[in-house]
Amino acid sequence: MTDFTPGQRWLSESETELGLGIIKELDYRLVTVEYPAVEEERTYAINNAPLSRVTFDTGDTIRTEGELELTVAEVNELNGLKVYMAHPAGEPDNIQPVPETLLGHTLRLNSAMDRLLSNQLSSNRWFELRVDALNAHCVQQQSRIKGLRGPRIDHIGHQLYIADQVANRYAPRVLLADEVGLGKTIEAGLILHQQLLTGRASRVLVVVPPALVHQWFVEMVRRFNLHFSIFDRERLDALQPETSIKDMLAQIIAEESIAEEKGEAPSNQDNPFLTEQLILCSTDFLAECDIDELAAADWDLLVVDEAHHLEWSEDAPSEGYLRVEAVARQARGLLLLTATPEQLGLESHFARLRLLDPDRYPSLAAFREEQSHYQEIAQLAGDLHDQPSWDADLISRAQALLPDMNIDDDNREAVLAELLDRSGPGRVMFRNTRHNIAGFPLRTVHGYPLPLPDEYRYDSDESLEGQLHPESLYHDDRWCALDPRVSWLEQFFKQHRHDKVLVICASRHTASDLHAHCNYKLGMNIAMFHEDMDLIERDRAAAFFADEVDGAQALICSEIGSEGRNFQFAHHLVLLDLPLNPDLLEQRIGRLDRIGQREDIQIHVPYFEGHAQEVLYRWYHEGMNAFEHTNPAGHDIYLRSRDALEPLLSSDPEYTAIDALVEETRVITDELHTLMETGRDRLLELSSCDSDKADALKAALQEADDSSPLPFMQRVFDRYGVDQEEHSDTAVILKPGPHMRDAFPGLPDEGITMTDDRATALSRDDMQFMTWEHPMVTGSMEMLLGEDRGKAAVSLLKNPRIKAGTLLIEAIYTVESMAPRHLQADRFLPCTVIRHLLDGNGKNISQAISHDGLSQQCHKMDKPLSRKIVSSQKPLLEKLLKGNEAAAAKEAEAIIASSLEAMRKEQSHELARLKALQAKNPAVREEEVTALENQTAQLEKLLSNAQCQLNAVRVIVAGGE
Incomplete structure (x- = not known):
């Protein structure tokens, strides 16, 4: 059994991208490792933890938390921890102690080279599969529609537009108020899926009426592959430890006393709502649970369906409303769903808006005053949009509201956009109706x-x-x-x-x-x-x-x-x-x-x-x-x-x-419909769906559908021993094969039927929809890239035009940043592949032949012969690969510099736009601006520290035809 000591630095063999880990906790069978570079933790069984101890020897270069590079002069050990006596380059007398706990959290690895030179070789097919997985991973990270392509939904413009607008915000707090039948649940699911996939959210609470619990559970699983845990009284009771009332009271008093002495709030380590990341519960359960515990469970997003049932008045808000408010105040993001917004009561509409932003909507009286002027703006927006040409009266009305703009037909789009930005409620509310959405049957x-x-x-x-x-x-x-x-x-x-x-x-x-x-x-x-x-x-x-x-x-x-x-x-x-x-x-x-x-x-x-x-x-x-x-x-x-x-x-x-x-x-x-039509808000409709942007999203999704992951996944299935059986022209049956070595991500023992055709998936709930965002696809790619297989290979090149015995090296480098997922650094620096093809003199000839073209001519070589070639050519291989590191690093520097420039440009533009919009429209929250500023500062540091790493290498030896 491996000896672990808290503070030691270890590396995950299966997830090297996590960076350098630090032993955090130990018990008799488990070890918990913290990975500060990505703000994540992993817990492993001690007897089979996939961890490698990271130590340095005299002469090695180490990097501290403060990004200081030092040369190791001496290595000591104290209580199981390494202490490096090191000095800055060129200052051998400036010795300073560096405990391993203070080492930097990133680590430059050349494991592909190490595996090659130590003859840890994989087959040619594993190498090619690894390279294809890297390329696919890069393409997915760069996708404009990340988070939208995976769900089992129709390409419906207004739903895609709302999801794209809301999900890209920090901690969105909005009211989804589409008319019945237009898909509020799908919009909420799209937002959840994108926020979870991109790392903006990880903990979600959904509260729905009792009759809709099953519907939400099924919709989230079937359409979005999101598996919520349903919490009810029985589940909560099962999570409670069997403790007598006397012992429970004694424990509570003791915890509160300790917390008071330390000036801290009581611990919530036994909070049952922290046992799951995605929780679904009914409004009945909300009414009876411990609301303080629920509110304290650190929610990234709270979703409340049928929010119009939350009754509120200035003098006597309902208990249900107060309970939702208690959770909403502590949750970072909030989605309220209702089909009946302000048309059926200004007071109830205000009650929902104050849940979203109590600072923006402090009192009903102020809201009434604001709304008295708003209808004039909404009417103007409708007239500007509907009138084919603007007469003098309409121009005059617009000029009164936008005195600093040139109001004329030629400037139509800019005028409407400015009106929506200044006055539009689309920052906090989206409502589409059948008036402005086509495609419904009679x-x-x-x-x-x-x-x-x-x-x-x-x-x-x-x-x-x-x-x-x-x-x-x-x-x-x-x-x-x-x-x-x-x-x-x-x-x-x-x-x-x-x-x-x-x-x-x-x-x-x-x-x-x-x-x-x-x-x-x-x-x-x-x-x-x-x-x-x-x-x-x-x-x-x-x-x-x-x-x-x-x-x-x-x-x-x-x-x-x-x-x-x-x-x-x-x-x-x-x-x-x-x-x-x-x-x-x-x-x-x-x-x-x-x-x-x-x-x-x-x-x-x-x-x-x-x-x-x-x-x-x-x-x-x-x-x-x-x-x-x-x-x-x-x-x-x-x-x-x-x-x-x-x-x-x-x-x-x-x-x-x-x-x-x-x-x-x-x-x-007739009375209620007249009231609703009178209250029909054209400004809100215009800000709830931009048809041009919606069409662009639909086109991008259609293009993505044409790029199926199935051909790639069929090769993965073959490599990992998953049995494939044809079901129909558009579907395949997958089952664990007799030679499958390990559990395959997302594959149950009884098997599964999958289709990569959206139309089939929409009509067949018994099939799963295979996209690049499906958990089986993402999980298998993570498994493949996290393993060592495919990192080093030797193959035989059969080409009569190339002299037998010619040696080539195909080196695959990746450039990526180790950053917490919520920062979304891959928007600017997605995992990027650099391919070099070296001849015997170290010259890069990759432009002469592509990877795919080369792979068609590469064939299997017996392992004994492969190892013999590597052993005999080891000095040359090491020399060529180390000599090529500088060239790869130079390319990487250009990629990193370009990503930094793009980040600075986009972030500064978005910050300027958000501040300008905030000056005109108070619906923009100050915390959104602050979050963007903090994100920019963190991205600047993390992108600058991006690494270039040799991810896979293939030695190619030319032979006879």
Whole structure:
């Protein structure tokens, strides 16, 4: 067993890019190593830690934390730690002690050369794979759309634009308020994915209503490969240590006493919310948990869905609002999601904005005053955008708000941009509506009145559940034989035998009974989907439904079918019953009503005459037109018409009473829609989506889709022993092979099906979407580049034009900076490959033949012969490679200088823009400016210390044809 001592310096053999580590903690079986260069830690098992001790000998050059280079004159040891007696170059008498704890955190390594000269050789194919992985890694780091290409989403412009605008900010605090159906959850997921992938965030808390916990969990996994841990009361209890109340109180008192003596806050080391990085919980859980513990868990991002449910008033904010506020004040970033922003109440809109930035929105009175002037600006923005030419009156109105600008048609874009910068709420709020987003299908509803069976006639004291869903009174599927909706559905399936049909009903029991009746008694090809099925079973059911050739004609879902799934390949929707919640109805229709739906949606509603189902159908259709148009005001319409609606659902309704309800609902609907249209904010719409930038993002993503990682990954699978089986033209089945030596990243024991085709991925939830950002791809590249395989190789060159015995060296250098991920140094200095091809005289002839061209002529050489060649030519190889270091370093210096110049230029430009914008628009937070200044200072230092390292080397010997 290796002897470790805190303070010793060790290097990770599998992750050399972490820099020089320092032993931080030890116990009887684990060792924790801190890597200060990248601000990360690793914990290893002591008996098999992949670590190498780093020590220096007399004559070596060391570098201190203060970037001072010294020459080692003597090496001593004290309590297991090395102490180097060293002096500056040329000053041998200026000896100073340097404990190894004070060594610099970066380390210049030539491990590829060391492996070559010590005959630690890999095959030619491993070398080529390593070089291809390096090149791919460099390309991905330079990508303009980093973080956007990996998610399983359609290329929808406004979603991409919002994600790109928000995710590139430091600790974004924004309100995502797109209209129902426009994809707020996808926008939030894109922002989370990009922030996590780029290192801007690592700890995320998502709070959603209880009914949406499962939907969010599935969406984050399926679309974004983000695996959240769901926290509820049972999970929290399981994390608590089994301690008596007496012992617990004693521990708390002791900790507080120690903290008081030291002047510190009590330790949060036992905080259960620190056990996971990504946590998802419900608003019910938020209401009962220890809010102080939750708030203290160091969140980078807090996400709150359905934020309009947080009730607030100046005198009496709700408990739920106060709890969210407690976490939001300590979280660095905040995303609030709501489909109903300020149109339905200035006070509630202010309440959400003050969560985002309490300093910017200190009081409701000040906000009212500000809003009284804002509408004039919003109206002006709409007129400037819509009018084909600007008349004198419009120019005069614009000049009054922008006195320092030249207002004319030729300067249209600059005028609009300046107006948005000065007054636009797009810094804190994004809202797109169907007014300004194209691509949605039409919706048509078909009602089918059916006679009510005698068995379904209910007493007035029957529960509302029994009235709305009379089949729930049966405990088996006997109701299917007497329910006219079932016989109607049978005929409907026969009439639409070539169409895909989605059937949604409220209860899983209804869905199960109906599925059994249609499948086994009627002999139909029907799939089922409900909450008692596990995720794999649901995926299989959805895939069976999606299959165009051998798949199910219909999918019968419980209410969960309206959550988190996209069935836009179908355009027939049957609602076997209707929910009481208008938002839930819109969610059901939203499974088909998506951007990209190619057919008009046909909504079919069988209902019982003279029954609660008819009341609901007419209330929705005639009262609020909720089937054929989206209804963002649905929840408020329900609240205002509930007193007239619910009595009609609990007794035999009279048609005059239904007519009165419909008329009352229509009046309420018209009033609320007029209010929303009056409050329609053109300035907000214009700042929420820049169509030119959105189109550019879509084009870049399409280009990225054309560059599939599958060919590269197939070679990786072959090298690591992953079995590949063809599934279809666009998909492959991957399984652990019998010769696979180690666990492969992202590959479960049961195997996995993957596709690199976006269209297939969108229609097949049972398949994973392979992109360059998929965890399997990134994980396998990290594994490959973190290993020693491929760093040194010898190959045989077969080319009749080259004299046998000719020796060539292909040296692959990389230039990169060791920097914490959150600084995103790779924006300016991505990992860059320098390739040199040396002849026997040390001349670089890489321009004569490319790496790919050379590799086509290089062939396997037996290892004994390879080692013999290296041993016999070792002095020459060492001389050529060391002589070439200066040339590679010179190229690297030019690359580093260029990156520094680009960084300074971009950062100074962005800082100037942000400060100018802050002077005009107070929505720009001071901490954003400070963060940018700090980032620039750190990047200046870290980029200047970037290293050039020999990453792989191949010795090539020419032989006969």
